[in-house]
Amino acid sequence: KPEDSLILNKAMLEIGHGGGRRFRHGSYDHQVLVAWLSAGVPAPVADDPVVVGLALEPKERNYLVDQGQQLRVVARYSDKTMRDVTRTARYDALNEGVATVTEDGYITAVGKGQAAVMVRYGGQAKVSLVTSPFRDNVDLAGFQPNNFIDEHVMARWKRLGTRPSTPCTDAEFIRRAYLDSIGTLPTTGKVEAFLKSTRPDKRDQLVDELLGLTGDPKRDLHVGSWSAYWALKWGDLLRNNRKQTGVGGMWSLSNWIRRSLRQNMPVDQFVREIITARGSTLKNG
Structure with missing residues (x-):
């Protein structure tokens, strides 16, 4: 009988073991395992549908402190089916001073500011942005945007209810x-x-x-100094080290990054060339 399985009884701590209790009787995880055992423990098959995308709601919203929100996660599969995976997705709050999240995906705003909640399932990931404004209204009449980046920053300040610091000397x-x-x-x-x-x-x-x-x-x-300094920063982000690609590959990628910076390569092109790179790491980085 499925109820006699060690997989169930150890996980529920009906039988003592070093891993502790993983779930309780009647929980979702318990029901899934019982169904799997009852079906004869079927193995995965090669053509099983795989997750190709996630839909997350809400993607972004404003919260008052102590206000909460249940997330909803829907997985899209390669066979074009959809399934609600809210119960089985993995949740991580990236700034617990602003927001926390339970293992079931319930967000609670605990402080003012902005935070992201990472949601992962089946090799896919999405982010829900939590904003808890410092004040309801903010006067930004004295700030004049110089470019489109400033315009986006200004919109975020309004949403956060915060003001920029005064210009530095x-x-x-x-x-x-x-x-x-x-x-x-x-x-x-x-x-x-x-x-x-x-x-x-x-x-x-x-x-x-x-x-x-x-x-x-x-x-x-300062072109050499600037490109060397930022090649070092990009190398850290990309985890460029001799353990991964060997000494030759490490220097090849480092030199490519420096050359790209000196040539003022656009960031989108920079990222695209990294992702689509082919060939020898010793020649192409």
Whole structure:
């Protein structure tokens, strides 16, 4: 009888074992295992449908602190069928200072701010974004977007009910620009010249110099430093190391990243070439 199976009894701690109780009698997991055992323990078959996508609701919503929401997850299979997998999906809150989630997919906002809840099932993943505004309304009339990125950031500020910090001083700006772009501090002479300059676009000009975008070889002096610094950061993200690809493969990928940065390769092209790369790692990275 299925009820006599050690798989069930050990998992329910009816029989003692080192793994502890995994589920209780009558739970969903218990019912699934009983059905599987009753069917004669059928093995997987080669043409079993596989999960090809997930639908998650809600994808994003605003919460008050202590307010909750049950997620719903529907899996789409390769045979075009759909199945509600809310009970069996895996949930992880990525910032538990803002939101928590139960193993059944119930979100609770516990603080103000923004957090993501990762949902995984069958090799697929989706994210539900939790927003708990700091205030209901925020006045952003004093902020003027300079580009479409600023417009998206401004929309997020409104949703979060938060304001941007005031603009930094020129001294703070040049220090941050150097550290963020090439990982080192500017010289004393460069700082003094920057602070004395009255050009309204001096901050834009500084960024172009650091990234080597001025087109003037006498000013584009940091291309090597910038590409090396950010190749190191990308290498960490991509886990580029000799254990994975050997010494030759590691340097091949590192050099390709540096070259891509020096050529100002668009990010979408950069990612596409990594994903679709073929051939020898020693030649192509």
